[in-house]
Amino acid sequence: MAAEDAARLAEARLEAILECVTDAILSIDEKGVVVAANAAAGTLFRCASEALLGVGAALLLPECRLAAGERRQNGLARRPDDSTFPAALTVTETRGARLRIAVIRDLTEERAAEALLCELRSELAYAGRLAAMGELAGALAHEINQPFSAIATYVRTARWLLQRKPKQSAEVEDILAKAGAQAMRAGDIVRRLREFVTRGESVKTVQSLATLVEEAQSLGVAGARQVGARVVVAARGENDHVLADRVQIQQVIVNLMRNAVEAMDGATRRELSLSTSSADGYARLDVADTGHGLKDGAGALFEPFRSTKATGMGIGLSISRSIVEAHGGRIWAEPNPQGGAIFSFTLPLAERAIL
Incomplete structure (x- = not known):
C-alpha cells in the first residue's frame, strides 16, 4: 500500500x-x-x-x-x-x-527574427554601397569621361580622313572600331555601377573569384588613379570557383580597394596589388597597399562604427565581414612586409560550399 x-x-x-x-x-x-x-x-x-x-x-x-x-x-x-x-x-x-x-x-518567432535580421543586414549592405558610390562619384565621373573623350577624338579623326582622304576606308574602319570599343567600355562601367547600387535579393551562384576581382576593379581603380597609385592585379582563374552573391562579394572587393587607396594618401610609395589563390578548399583574395600601415588592435577595424578616418562612418569593413562570414568565409588584416597593410578574405570553393 x-x-x-x-x-x-x-x-x-x-x-x-x-x-x-x-x-x-x-x-x-x-x-x-x-x-x-x-x-x-x-x-x-x-x-x-x-x-x-x-x-x-x-x-x-x-x-x-x-x-x-x-x-x-x-x-x-x-x-x-x-x-x-x-x-x-x-x-x-x-x-x-x-x-x-x-x-x-x-521556432516561428525565432525564424521571423532571423528573417528580420537578414533584411536589416541587406539594408545596411545597400547603404554601404551607396556610401561607397558617393565617395567615388568624382573619380567615376572622370573614369567614364575618358572613353567618351576618346570616342569624340576618334570620330573627329574619321571625319577628317573622309574629307581629306576618301579612299582610306580601311583606316577609317579601324578608327571607328576603336570608337565603338570605347563606347562599349563606357557602357560596361555604367552597367557595373548600376548593378553595384541596385537593391536586389541575395542570389548565390557559382562564380570565379578572379572574374569578380576583374569586374570590381573597374569601380575600385578609379580612386587609385586620383591619388596616383599603381594597381597590379594577379587574378588567376584556376580552381577558384565559389558559391557567392556576385554583387555582395564585389562590394567587399571595392571596399577593400577604397580603404587601401585612402591609406596611401600622402605616402611616398603608392602601389595597390590584388592577388587570388586557392588552397585547402578555399579561394583567397589579398589586397595589399603600401600606405601608413595598421595601428594597434587591427581586429577592431571590423567592428561597427570604428573608423580611423576623420569622416569615415565605420561600416565598410563591418559590412564586408558580415558578407564574407555569411558566405562561410573569413576576413582579416595583417601588416605588409613591404610597408602598409594586407587585407585578405577567403571563401569556400563551390564544391565544398555545396556539400
Missing part, C-alpha cells in the same frame, strides 16, 4: 511538473504512438492535449526522425488542422519503459 501510494504521488508530481513546462512534451511508445501529452503540447498543436493521444508521432512530426540515436533536429511540425510550423525537436529514451520523450519548441 505504501509503495503504491508513493508511486501515485511520484506520478502526480511528474504530471504537475510536465503541465508547468512551457515546451511541448510528447511521450511516444515503441509503436510510434503518442501516449501522453502536456498542456503546452495542446497549445502548440492548437487542440486539447487529450486529442493528441493515440495519434502517430510521424503525422505530427513528418520531417523529423524519431528512431533511436536521433537526438536534436529541426523540421516542420504538422497540427491536426494541417497547418505547419517550424520546430526544434529533442528526443530522449526512458530507461526500461520503452518510451521516447519528445520535447518540441516552436
